[in-house]
Amino acid sequence: MSPRHIGLAAAIMALASVATGASAQQAERKGIPAPPGHVFKTIISGYEFRSKETRTLQDDDLENPGFLAVERAADLWKTAEGSEGKSCMSCHGEAEKSMKGVGAAMPKWDDKLKKPVNLEQRINICRSEHMKAQPWAFKSQALTDMTTFVRFQSRGMPVTAKTDGPMSPWFERGKQIYYTRYGQLDLACESCHERNNGKFMRADFLSQGQTNGFPTYRLRDQRLVPLHERFEGCMFDVRAEPFKPLSDEFIALELYVAWRGIGLPVETPSVRN
Amino acid sequence: MADKPRIKLPKEAAKGEIIQIKTLVSHMMESGQRKDAQGKPVPRKIINKFTCEFNGKPVFSCALEPAISANPYIQFNARVDEEGTFKFAWTDDDGTVITAEEKIALKA
Numbered sequence: 001m002s003p004r005h006i007g008l009a010a011a012i013m014a015l016a017s018v019a020t021g022a023s024a025q026q027a028e029r030k031g032i033p034a035p036p037g038h039v040f041k042t043i044i045s046g047y048e049f050r051s052k053e054t055r056t057l058q059d060d061d062l063e064n065p066g067f068l069a070v071e072r073a074a075d076l077w078k079t080a081e082g083s084e085g086k087s088c089m090s091c092h093g094e095a096e097k098s099m100k101g102v103g104a105a106m107p108k109w110d111d112k113l114k115k116p117v118n119l120e121q122r123i124n125i126c127r128s129e130h131m132k133a134q135p136w137a138f139k140s141q142a143l144t145d146m147t148t149f150v151r152f153q154s155r156g157m158p159v160t161a162k163t164d165g166p167m168s169p170w171f172e173r174g175k176q177i178y179y180t181r182y183g184q185l186d187l188a189c190e191s192c193h194e195r196n197n198g199k200f201m202r203a204d205f206l207s208q209g210q211t212n213g214f215p216t217y218r219l220r221d222q223r224l225v226p227l228h229e230r231f232e233g234c235m236f237d238v239r240a241e242p243f244k245p246l247s248d249e250f251i252a253l254e255l256y257v258a259w260r261g262i263g264l265p266v267e268t269p270s271v272r273n
Numbered sequence: 274m275a276d277k278p279r280i281k282l283p284k285e286a287a288k289g290e291i292i293q294i295k296t297l298v299s300h301m302m303e304s305g306q307r308k309d310a311q312g313k314p315v316p317r318k319i320i321n322k323f324t325c326e327f328n329g330k331p332v333f334s335c336a337l338e339p340a341i342s343a344n345p346y347i348q349f350n351a352r353v354d355e356e357g358t359f360k361f362a363w364t365d366d367d368g369t370v371i372t373a374e375e376k377i378a379l380k381a
Binding site for chain 1: 276277279280281295297299301302342343344346
């Protein structure tokens with residue numbers, strides 16, 4: 001081999017050993033055993049794919065910047081708004097008691113609307129119907145804070161997802177979206193999150209795409225990000241026209257992806273990249 | 274909507290003990306490097322100074338620069354020789370000061 005080729009071969013060897021180093025790290029990631037018939041053998045939270053420093057940030061309740069939102073919303077919970085003069089507290093009392101478990105089981109079937117409803121929609125339904133107050137805009141700080149606060153009351157509890165009965169067609173629609181290729185880059189959710197999780201892409205480790213930590217404090221945005229904004233971002237990243245947040249498509253997808261993470265502990269407010 | 278700084282320090286300490294103090298404050302820390310949708314630079318607006326005093330005496334202070342990310346987290350140690358009050362102050366570029374205080378007692 002000529003000297004030029006030896007250098008190239010050495011470079012390729014070095015790259016290969018870095019790549020195997022990364023997948024060896026993946027083998028150490030802790031997860032929970034999936035129930036029978038599930039797509040994964042082991043379900044792993046996004047927490048396990050982040051660096052030690054990011055995980056430390058999430059683990060300390062004072063360092064975790066997501067708690068700034070929890071504190072803001074704790075005040076909002078007691079604030080009366082709307083023509084009925086009610087606050088969340090007027091009907092629900094102390095959130096620590098009344099909201100426990102609520103965030104772990106979303107989206108839930110709504111008999112009046114005859115469709116599943118997620119946490120953001122539920123909060124706005126309460127505001128417009130019971131408080132007679134203006135619903136909060138999606139992505140507004142108030143709605144994201146309150147969603148975080150309510151889901152935080154379920155922290156540590158396992159994610160559950162009811163996928164039978166009237167939820168079944170929504171579950172199937174979500175599954176269909178998950179496996180459909182979209183956009184100019186022609187990628188489906190599964191292309192990255194099922195087939196290639198653990199690999200390094202876009203300067204980051206691809207996770208299983210779980211939702212147990214949402215709304216999450218994204219270091220990139222320096223704020224809490226709700227789930228549908230992340231779905232929107234992923235579709236934008238494959239150069240597709242994203243579905244609208246709180247649309248039927250994203251609600252179906254939210255239900256399906258919740259099932260993919262079944263049993264994972266709710267980590268809201270989590271810290272991710 | 275209160276954006277109170279978050280502070281963590283022990284409720285009491287032994288005389289002479291060195292305690293760890295953790296602080297987190299909500300602030301955009303606009304670096305001045307970003308541009309808005311029209312291409313105009315977003316003006317710099319950061320917390321540029323943090324000070325901590327104990328019973329009127331300075332304990333710790335630092336100057337913050339635009340590279341510090343939003344919601345700055347500052348952690349430091351302090352030696353407690355008497356009971357008293359820690360007073361914290363975060364100074365914004367525009368002169369406003371966010372303050373907070375925490376008391377600490379001596380272990381009997």
